[in-house]
Amino acid sequence: MEEVDHLAHERSKAQFDVDAMKVVWAGSKHALDVSDRMARLVASDPVFRKDDRTMLGRKELFKNTLRKAAHAWKRVHELRLTEEEASMLRLFLDEPSYVDLHWGMFVPAIKGQGTDEQQKKWLPLAYKMQIIGCYAQTELGHGSNVQGLETTATFDPKTDEFIIHSPTLTSSKWVAWWFGKNFYTCSCLCSFDHGWKGPWHKWFHSPVTKFG
Ligand SMILES: Cc1cc2nc3c(=O)[nH]c(=O)nc-3n(C[C@H](O)[C@H](O)[C@H](O)COP(=O)(O)OP(=O)(O)OC[C@H]3O[C@@H](n4cnc5c(N)ncnc54)[C@H](O)[C@@H]3O)c2cc1C
Incomplete structure (x- = not known):
């Protein structure tokens, strides 16, 4: 079917400098350049095609999303894209997948809160995706109210380990995207129990499926 650009005529009537507006919209000339290059990269790669998306069944869509995410990772490495470029490329994939949580929450949690x-x-x-992470902040009874989280992390001096415990139904970790399906590891937000003098809430990084 021949493609028709219904917006071209309207766009041609703009009474302002479209190119200058693009820079303002993107935030800077550099951001526009990155965005433009990544958009072209996605649009020109048949693996990233989107036109069949509404026609795929649930299972096929799921597989296709994984295929795209894996291909994106491969391209990021082949082309040695920067973090900024890689994140823009994933944005243009426009298909939420298991890696969104990995890149958007899990990696930043390690970067922002991990020790050296x-x-x-x-x-x-x-970065090599040899571990793939998600994050478990929300609980069945606690969304925006992070102060109210009920899951506890209690240090056990006998085993030198923290015991993570969700003692009630409302403390069940909830809406942790793709948890257990594709993830090896999870950052879990807990309140410290008994005697801890440091920050009240803390992320715990824990395996959820067998590694390797
Ligand atoms: C697509 C999707 C994916 C998600 N993935 C994850 C995930 O991977 N891991 C995870 O941990 N969580 C995840 N979440 C959960 C998300 O973090 C919660 O939805 C979020 O914390 C908000 O909580 P809630 O939905 O229970 O809303 P609520 O906390 O019940 O809030 C409901 C409404 O009340 C307002 N509100 C809340 N508190 C106040 C206040 N004190 N004052 C004024 N207004 C207030 C809010 O703005 C909102 O409009 C996901 C959610 C979605 C929609």
Whole structure:
């Protein structure tokens, strides 16, 4: 079927400088350049096609989303894209997948809250996607009200470990995207129990499925 650009005529009637507006909209000339290059990259790659999306069944759509996410990762490495470019490329994929949580929440949680030692250990694995992470903040009874989280992390001096416990139905971790289906690891937000003098809430990084 021949493609028709219904907007071209309207766009041609704009009474302002469209190119200058694009820079304002993107935030800077650099941001526009990155956005433009990544948009072209996605549009020109048949693996990233979107025109069949509404025709696919649930299972096929799921598989196709995984295929695209894996292909995106491959292209990011082949082309040695920067973090900024990679994030823009994923934006243009426009298909929420298991890697969105990995890149959008899990990696930033390690970068923002991990010690140097933890970052050194986990970030290379996360960047190579040898671990894939999600995050579990929300609970059945606690969304925006993070102060109210009921899941606790209690230090057990006997085993030198933290015991993570959701004691009630309302404390069940909820809406953790793709949890257990595609993830190896999870950042879990808990309140400290008993005697802890540091920040009240803390992320715990924990395996949820067998690694390897
Ligand atoms: C698509 C999707 C994916 C998600 N993925 C994840 C995930 O991977 N991991 C995870 O942990 N969570 C995830 N969440 C959950 C998300 O973090 C929660 O939806 C969010 O924390 C808001 O909580 P809630 O939906 O229970 O809304 P509520 O907290 O019940 O809020 C309802 C409304 O009340 C307003 N409100 C709340 N508190 C106040 C206040 N004190 N004053 C004024 N107004 C207030 C809010 O703005 C909102 O309009 C996901 C949610 C969605 C929709």
